[in-house]
Structure formats: structure tokens, C-alpha cells
Amino acid sequence: MTARAGLCAAVLFGSASSALAACPGPAGFGKWLQGFKQQAIAEGISPQTVASALNGVTYFPTAIAHDRRQGVFAQDFLTFQGRMVSNNRLQVGKAMLRKYASVFNRIEQQYGVPGPVMVAYWGLETDFGKVMGNLPSIQSLATLSYDCRRPEEFREQLMYALKVIDRGDLQPGQMRGPAHGEVGQFQFQPKTYYNYAVDFDGDGHRDLVRSAPDSLASAANYLRSKGWQPGQPWLEEVRVSGNVPWDQADVTIRKPRAFWAQNGVTYRNGKPIPADNLQASLLLPMGRNGPAFLAYPNFTTVYLDWNNSLVYSTTAAYYATRLAGAPPLNRGNPEPFTAAETKQLQTLLARQGFDVGKIDGVIGAGTREAIRAMQIKYGLPADSIPVMSC
Helix, strand or coil, X not given: CCHHHHHHCCCCCCCCCCCCCCCCCHHHHHHHHHHHHHHHHHCCCCHHHHHHHHCCCCCCHHXXXXXXXXXXXXXXXXXXXXXXXXXXXXXXXXXXXXXXXXXXHHHHHHHCCCHHHHHHHHHHHHCCCCCCCXXXXXXXXXXHHHCCCCHHHHHHXXXXXXXXXXXXXXXXXXXXXXXXXXXXXXXXXXXXXXXXXXXXXXXXXXXXXXXXXXXXXXXXXXXXXXXXXXXXXXXXXXXXXXXXXXXXXXXXXXXXXXXXXXXXXXXXXXCECCCCCXXXXXXXXXXXXXXXXXXXXXXXXXXXXXXXXXXXXXXXXXXXXXXXXXXXXXXXXXXXXXXXXXXXXXXXXXHCXXXXXXCCCCCCHHHHHHXXXXXXXXXXXXXXXXXXXX
């Protein structure tokens, strides 16, 4: 079988998923909550905070429903960035850079993170604080802590939510957001909030719900904790030639810029990139026929730690470059894969012994590696992106 025939073959596959373990019903929630209150007090949360946050909290079916139906991210990069990096978001983002210019100057001096990076996350996460979600965070976290899917994870977040309240940052009623307990203008989980929130406006509170300076500085503090390198780039659009060793074009592979320069990678305008030792990955989010970027450690280490979705992180980083003055990207001429086609491809690769991880319609890290191995096996350009040309 040829590679192209193999990739284009019609594949029949099952969609059955393993059933969840038997989950407790709402009848036992009250007893569980009493036990959690005692545990919180034993861990040093004040009885007053425990009472104010947890008294009267009931089982919240809405949180369970959201958790059960959450989907995996299946849009390709060009589709997602085209929707998320809109002209309106670009204009509002630039206005925010002007409005909070003095705040951004202070933040960069203290944390080393430039304003466009924070504004891009701010716009993508909550439309600059306008859309933070309105579900009760404490009730959602308590319900998910009692549930059977990831109880230990959510119990830790619930405990940190109580610590945020106990420290005086927020009142219980101010903690509202999506179904998994994220809070504030950058959608921090309570543990992240507790560990990295800062009072940047000097009012004595770390308020990531109502204070833009607190929110922006806290995001920078969090990025610095992930290893942000001040004064270094994060993502630059480039032009690639046919001489590039495609099997080295992956976000997990770092090479000196001199390596990429020697293999025909230039800046988008055709000017040569520096032939130095600065480490960079060649990122081809849509394959060799789509846009191309050099991704630096600030991207591969920090952006992908904030969110390990390559599509989301590339969009956030590209949005930040646009806010910093870069032109619109060169879309190229890629062949997007639908989620259904990706599932077929994943199933075919799995049947041939390649580990793609979960068959979910998403070209994630495991699927990219499997595609690259298949491309190498059949002597195709190994850019980790499938081509459906039959």
C-alpha cells in the first residue's frame, strides 16, 4: 500500500468510549460537604470563611452537565485564529495598550513580560474582562469535587478557592466564572490565583475580577514563573524553502537559528535571519504549505505551559505579534483536515501500530508524531501534517 493510498483509504472505526465509573448521586452531597468543611478547618481555613463560602451550597447539576459535554479542541490554526484574531480584537487590544501604557511599562520593568503578550491573552480569555462567565465557582468546584471524574483535582482547587477568600482577595459571591471554577480576567484556577495574584493597584487586595492592573500584573507574574525570558522573542513569521529538512520542523525540536538560516529559512520579507546560536523551533501549524514561524523558548516553554493546545497557543502568540506591529500572516495554501477526517486518519495510524493517543479528531502531539513517522517511512516530506490528495 502506498502512503497516499493508505492515508486516503476509507476506514471503518468504532466510536464507543469507556463508560464513566459509577458516580455518586446528589443524595450524598450534603454529608460529603460536611466532611470537606472539617477538612478545610483542619488545614487552617478560618471557620468564618468556611461558613461564608460553603453554608447553603447545594449539588449543582449544571456543573456536571458542562463537565460531561466538554469537547476537545478540533479547529485548525487558520480557522481558529481567523475567528479569534479579528479586526475588532486587534483594535481594542491596541487601545488597551494605549490606555494602560504606564501600567505595562511598570509590569515589564518588574516582570519582564511585554504588554502585547498579556493583552493577547486578555482578549482571548475574557474579551478584556467583559466575558468572565457567571456560574458560581464555589458551588461548581464543590460539586465537581464530590463527583467521580477528577475529584482530587477539584478538591485541591476548592481548597485554594477558600484560601483566596480567607486571604481577603475576594468574597464568595465574587467568584463566578465557567463551570470548572476559573476566576477573573485571565481565567485563573484558584490555585494559580492564590500563588500568583498580585496587588498592583495598591488597594490592599489582589482583585483579578475588577482590577485590570492587578489582573495584568498577575498574568505577567505567572508567565515569569513559567520561565519567560525578558527581551527575547516568542514567535516570528518566516519563509521556508524546499531545502528545509522537514523532519526537523516540529515544535519539540530546537535548533540554532544558524541551522535554519543554512537551510533556507528567511524572514517573511526575504531578509536573512541571524545565523546565531539562539534556539528556535520551526513551527508549521498547517504543514509545509501553510504559514511558517520560528518559535522561541518563550513560546515552546511558556506559551505551551499556559495552554498545551498548539492551536490555541499559536493563536495567542500570533495575536501578540500583531499587537506588537507584525503584519497579517501569509496563509499559504494548506489542506485543512476536518475532525471526521482526522479521526479516520488516527484510526488508520493506530491500526498500523502508531501511537496517536486518544482518537479524538484533534491533531495533537501524539498524532503529529505518528504522522511524521509515517511520512518518514514512505519517504514523504515529514512536516507532521497530513495531506488528503487522492
